[in-house]
Amino acid sequence: MTTPLTIREATEQDWQAVWPFFQDIVKRADTYGIDPEISKGAARKLWCELSEKSFVALTGNQIAGTYYLKTNHAGPGNHVCNCGYMVDADYRGQGLASSMCEHSQKIAKSLGYRAMQFNFVASSNTGAIRLWEKLGFSIQARLPDAFQHPRLGLIDALVMYKWL
Numbered sequence: 001m002t003t004p005l006t007i008r009e010a011t012e013q014d015w016q017a018v019w020p021f022f023q024d025i026v027k028r029a030d031t032y033g034i035d036p037e038i039s040k041g042a043a044r045k046l047w048c049e050l051s052e053k054s055f056v057a058l059t060g061n062q063i064a065g066t067y068y069l070k071t072n073h074a075g076p077g078n079h080v081c082n083c084g085y086m087v088d089a090d091y092r093g094q095g096l097a098s099s100m101c102e103h104s105q106k107i108a109k110s111l112g113y114r115a116m117q118f119n120f121v122a123s124s125n126t127g128a129i130r131l132w133e134k135l136g137f138s139i140q141a142r143l144p145d146a147f148q149h150p151r152l153g154l155i156d157a158l159v160m161y162k163w164l
Helices: 012-028 040-049 096-110 126-134
Strands: 005-009 053-059 062-071 080-087 115-122 138-149 153-163
Touching: 005 096, 012 040, 012 053, 012 062, 012 080, 040 062, 053 096, 062 096, 080 096, 096 115, 096 126, 115 126, 115 138, 126 138, 126 153
Parallel strands: 080 115
Antiparallel strands: 005 053, 053 062, 062 080, 115 153, 138 153
């Protein structure tokens, strides 16, 4: 990546720049288990308000990606967090997802989390799976036919986990 990358906590004003690529990714329905017809307001609530923290990744002054971090389960499981990452199509292949995942692990540790879990990784999302494995995550479970892919039909979803 030639332009410096900055990752910072998201502000309410950032949603205007995040929404177009969020909507594009979710409408494709091939990587996220989010309703493809989700409204802008419901999406912002899901990504920014229901999470503990949300972040944006900027190349120069452009928001190129985003991620959220939240507790995966309350009570006895509250030491495990969950994250979701999205990168604008114009910025893919530049290491943003890797940088955001590494950043999220540092933030998670600083917040007292001891592990990170990805609950529903589409098995067809091979680029993400390779990246998560490269960053130390392992596949802990395979949920048969749990993801309804728009072109491939029913495919498996993976649960991936890393002790921080």
